[in-house]
Amino acid sequence: MRGCESSRRFSAALGFLVAQLLCAAGVRASGSPIPHGTLELVAENRWVTPGHGFSLGLHFQLERGWHIYWVNPGDSGEPPRVAWQLPPGLSPGAIKWPTPRRLGTSSIVDFGYEDTVTLIVPVHAETSLAAQPLAHIGAEIKVLVCREICIPGKTQLSLTLPIKSQLPAPDVRTRELFAAARKDLPRPAPQNWKFSVDDAKDSFVLAANVGPQITRAIFFPLAEAQIDNSAPQILQPQPSGFRLTLRKSDRLLKPIERLKGVLVLTADRAYVIDVPLSRASAARNGHGTGIHPAQSLEEESQR
């Protein structure tokens, strides 16, 4: 804008206004600022159809090296939290958490996302919505963004969608974003796969019979303080699967009944698993629940 330098103040102001209008007319808003990144609220469909559920997305774009957290953040940090402001007739479901990554060093390991990530939130739309022309959707998001240090952020997002009786139609502007986000979601483990978990004193041993030999497996626990997040997960490939030894957390003081989480295998294929402890283990330890987690785990992955 060097040419503008000599312009009068009036035309500079006019130019600013035009620039703002151009931005507003853009294909998709660039997102609201959060610490070291942006966050955008997007819809998968062009309008809301009463009686038809639809998906919203929280699209995070982070500066290089910064991360946010999974539903179980691991040793430190905190997952993003959303407070929805929705018109009567719309109700939000639980966040669908994409497969996380292990972040951190030898003694402290967190679970989260770097670069870009989209959290999909299914929304239920009741038939009673039909009486209104527009759905004003608001969301207040609290998010902790970390690299070496952590910065809490808070932002208010909004989106207005028409309400139409026509069948839902996907929004071409967000199609790729939602397709990519769905690819990052862990899938239910195939029915014919067999899992078992044994309580082996200081460890849980997750055994899997999945057909071929498995040479890479990482487990992400859904519950906090079940396994030692920073301990190496020891994989023993088996002819038709694997055995994975997970060191128990020092803060696990009572027996657990189930091991729930996300299992990432070769080629980044991720599966949701929920395996009861084998009866022999359960009998040895008696029944009980895990320790009091410091926060609720209601918003777990949808399966």
Place this chain on the structure above:
Amino acid sequence: MKRSTPYPMLVALVICATPLLISAAKVGQAAPDFTATASNGKTFRLNDYRGKYVVLEWHNNGCPYVGKHYKSGNMQRLQKEWTGRGVVWFTIISSAPGKQGYVTASEENQYLAKMQAAPTAALLDPTGEIGHLYDAKTSPQMVVINLEGTVIYDGAIDDKPTTDLSDVAGATNYVTLALEQAMAGKQVETPATRPYGCSVKYSGSTH
């Protein structure tokens, strides 16, 4: 390597056994002893305080979770209340030099004065030795040690793992619960939780 000697085997055994010998603090077990220099220049040894309850508070003055408890006055209130009741309260700073929260003794003394903090002492642990001894993951992670020197609580300060000052008021404080229950001769109901907050900024930490 001489095959005839049994030493390599012995050495291997010792190496394998070492991590077990220095295993971190665990609820229900003896609190590992340590000696540290405080920001006031005095030396403190944990085992000198047998017969008293001891609270360990992991601290990092740049961490927003720690900030929540200091800006709200919650931490200072707890320090005053419990040291007033004979509890020994050690604030421990395990940030490595150059990392967030690292302070010199005089910087820490200024901070304590400015915040009107009232721990028994603020212990400087720039090597992270005490932090690792207790497997401290976060600030503010809290540990409570009973009269016999046994760890009776290890984990979060309370049940609201957020940075919001407004969350302090309604929170259940696990340190208060542990001390009150132990002093009443009861079993500590919640002896361990996930210690929320910022990761402890040890040397080599990247997040």
